[in-house]
Structure formats: structure tokens, C-alpha cells
Amino acid sequence: MEPRNQTDVSEFLLLALTEDMELQPLLFSLFLSMYLVTVLGNLLIILAVSSDPHLHTPMYFFLSNLSFTDICFSTTTIPKMLVNLQAQNQSITYAGCLTQVCFVMIFSTLESFLLGVMAYDRYVAICHPLRYMVIMDTRFCGLLILVSLLVSVVDALLHSLMLLRLSFCTDLETLYFFCEVFQVIKVACSEILINNIILYFAVSILGVLPFFAIIFSYTQIVSSILRMPSAGGKYKAFSTCGSHISVVSLFYGTAFGSYISTTFTHFSKETAVASMIYTMVTPMMNPFIYSLRNRDMKAALRSVIRGTTAFQ
Template sequence: ISSMLPENETQFTEFILLGFSEKPEQQGAIFLLFLGMYLVTVFGNLLIMLAIGSDSHLHTPMYFFLSNLSFVDLCVASTTVPKMLMNILTQSKVITYADCLAQMYFFLVFAGLDNFLLMAMAYDRFVAICHPLHYTVIMSPRLCVLLLLLSWILSLLNSLLHSLMVTQLSFCTDHTIQHFFCDLPQVLKLSCSDNLVNNVLAYMLAGLIGIVSITGIFFSYSQICSSILKVPSAGGKYKAFSTCGSHLSVVSLFYGTGLGVYFSSSVIHSSWKSTVASAMYAVVTPMLNPFIYALRNKDIKDALRKVISRKTSFQ
């Protein structure tokens, strides 16, 4: 088979990830910065999952989706950061073609899951505030599992479609990715075959998933605001709003950075600025989400105190 292909295609086995800087003196600082952020991400999200799992009072739909969001955030960071850290340690910028495809596939899966889980959490808050008497009936365990399963299926299919289409492309002379991981738009830029369909599909599906999720969240919160404004007491309004505060903060952070990356890929011509924008979305957001919930949610605070006190009592 290889003898039937052009010589410049048969030798292709790997990409080069340029990362944030090509200057050797900056690699140590970049390594320490991202190692610190990754460890905080892992510790923070595992702590949220442990707190929810160990406290029976938090075995509700809201925290079911939150624990899954923490798991997905952990996976998003784990898909990109460890390989970058390994490349810095080994002073190698190489990633094999197979590893690049795998990294791109899993990043698309978990990024899609983030969208769907945030929409499911918005729907949960909508039912809790607008239909409190029917909450336990509507948000049944069966529906929660069904929403989670549907999120996984849609994310897996979306990622699989992009990945299979990338395998149909040819990569000839330029194998240098101006990024710290194999992001789909960056990989498509390197193709020497016609990738118009890939680009159209990438932007169309990303836009579709984003629009559906944002529309669902906006509708939920428009109904929530309408219901809250009808509450007569100021205390009741504050309590209702406080249950949504953490989720709204996470939604703002996720879509703020996500839309920044989406538009920067077509507007910003600086590869460095685009890479930094992607780092905000792929690394910083998963790191900050546990802190947002830990600082703004009383139930999570109480559960974390119990977990920490339990650990210290054993020592």
C-alpha cells in the first residue's frame, strides 16, 4: 500500500507541538505553571466528587450532574496537560499521528459533554424553582441517567465523525501544530488535501451544539427569573437566586472562554494569542469550577468540611 502513495505522504508518522514558547529558558516556568494548575484541577475536582459521593444529602439531581461535570473537567485537563508536561520534561515536541488523533477525539468528547451537562443543570434548576411541587417526579433518577447517557452518546458521535473525517485527509510537508495540543482547527490547517467539508462541519457542529446549549440555558433562566420575580419576600428571592449563582458563574466562565476560542480561531491571526485563549478554555476553566462551587454553595462547603474533618480524625 505504501508504494502506491506519494513519497512525501508515506514518511508521515508524527506532528510537532510548538506549545507556548520555543525559547528554552521559558520552558521551566511554563512547566511549573501548568503542573501547578493541573494538580489543583485534579485535587479540586476529585474533592468535589468525593464530597458529593460521601454525603447522602447531596444525592440529588443537581449534585449528580455536578459530580459528572467535575469528572468531565478532570478529563478535559488530563487530555491535554500531561502530554505537554511530558514534552517539556523530555525536551521533545513530538506527538505521534495516532496519539494526536486520540487526543483530539477525547478533547472533543469532553468539551461536548461540558455543553450538555451545563444545559442539563440549567433544566434541573428550572424544574426546582418553577415546578417545585413536581420536582421529584420530573427529575427522577431515570431521567437524570437518561440525560447523562444522551449527553455521552451525542458527544461521542460528534467526536467520532470529526475524527473519521480527519483520517481521510493527507498531511504532506508541514507537520508543525501551532498549539500545545492537537486541537481540531489546528490539525485541519496542516492538511494538504481539500478540507473544506471538514472546516464547514467543524464550525457548523460546534455552532449547533453551542447554540442549542445556550438557548436551553437562556430559556431555563428566563423562566427562573420570571418565577423569582413573583416571589413576594426579598429573602425568598435571595434564596432562589443563590441556588443558581454557582451554575451561572460556571456557565459564564465556560461560554465566555469557549466563545473566545471559537471566534479567535477565525479572527486572531496570532498563533500565540490563540493558544493562550485555548488554555483559558481547556485548563483554567476546569481548574476554577470546583472553587466556584466550593465558595458559593453552602451544601458543598458543609460536605467538604465533613470530608476534611473525617480525614484529619483518622490521622
């Protein structure tokens, strides 16, 4: 395959979910249901936090931002998959692919930062309870969200602009179920060393740094909890962290599995499925994790549902 001179390929091919035509309606229904559950579940979290005065605290403020990020994260990938399934056409335009790359990076990085911020919030609440409201005031919480969003956008724009310098082959190239930056770089026909250096450097900083912040926070949290004399106090402290630990494990477990399989294995449907779980299943599960493990959230959600039913 010869590279195109000074131009880019007009479109890419995304990996077909199945070659069996009879399974396509079933897959369409499955992914549509996953998307609707993701959007509805996270919207309920946002409505519950905004409508219940008892949830107007930093922890739930960050949770509502995480839910909004999950909605956006799913919207970058699932609707295009549904359109392709319905149209039986796996193509995506070059501009559409780069746009998808940009938004996937924005919301995946933002989710990573939000999980780190939420870990810090739990650290302050448990290790410095008397100073909690002073440290985690409204201005500081808003600043944390703003900085996280700004860094995520700048990082995504940098990698998207770096993709513009690459040339691609004249034949259509097959990517994953969606356009993911590692795969787009792999199918380029021009020199990709600079792209890889910048990409892996950014991932090591922006991805690993929040993870180590989470590890540090929970190391301090566990140390503080173990020093508590009351068994009831220990249980209460652990219960406030349980939902967050579950979400962190789900997000980073699937994310690391996806990127490790992408980096060290050849292209296959198995590695593509790992990437799909990371971008689709995690946003869908977060509302269930927080609602099932949190008494205050369950009460707020019941109030929202009753209010919605009464309005109808």
C-alpha cells in the first residue's frame, strides 16, 4: 500500500460487531439498551444530587460531575455504533474519526481526574474531618473541576492536532469499534515516533498520576481508620469509601487491560472487546454501584422517582 501524497484517507472502516446478519438486530437492541440505561441512570444521579439539599456536599458534587462525564463518554461511541449497525455500514469519515478520538480522550482523562479528586475528598473527610468544610469549600471544588476539564481538553486537542500531521494509506483501514488514538496511529503510513513519544508521555502523566494519587489517599485513609478506637466508626468510614473503591477498580481495571492489550498484542476482536468494556460498561455500572451502596443516594433517588411519577 502506497501512502497518499500530502493528503489523508477520506474515511476508515470500523470493526464489525458480527458478520452474522441475524445477530445484528439483537446487538442493536443490546447496545441501545446499554446506552439508555447509562444515560437514564446517570441523569437520575444528577437529578438526585441537585434536588436533595442533604446531598449538596463536595462528595456528591463530584459524583454528579462524574455522572455527567459518563453520559458524555458513552455518547462519543455508542450512537455511532448503533448507526453503523442499522445502516450495515462500518465506515466513518476522517473528520468524524478525529472528532471521536478527541472526545474519547477528553472524557476518559476527565474521568480519571475526577476519580483522583474524589479520592482526595475522601482523604480530607476521614483524615482531617474538623477541617473538611474549610478545605473543600465551594470555590476549591469548582477549581478542581475546572482544572481537570482544562487539562483534559488541552491534552485531547494536542493529540488530535498531532494526528493531522500523519498520512494514511489509500486503502481503508480497519480500526476498533470506535476511533481510538492508539489504533489510528498504528494504521498511519508516515513516521509515528513523535506521536508515540508524546502519547505515552501524556498517558504516563495524566493517567498514572491520578491513579497514584488515589493509592496515596487510600493508604492514608486506611492508616487513619485502623487507628480509630470504635468498630462502628471504622465501619462508617469504610462504607463511605466503598462505592468509590468499586468504581476506581472497575475503571482502572478495564482501562489498564485495554491499553496493555492494545500495546503488547496484535489487533484482534478480543482486544477490541476489552476496549469496548472500558468505554461502555464502566459508565453504565457507576450509577448502580453508587445507588446500591449508598443509603443517602437511594433515598434521594426514591424521592426523584416519586416526584417524576407524581408529575406524570
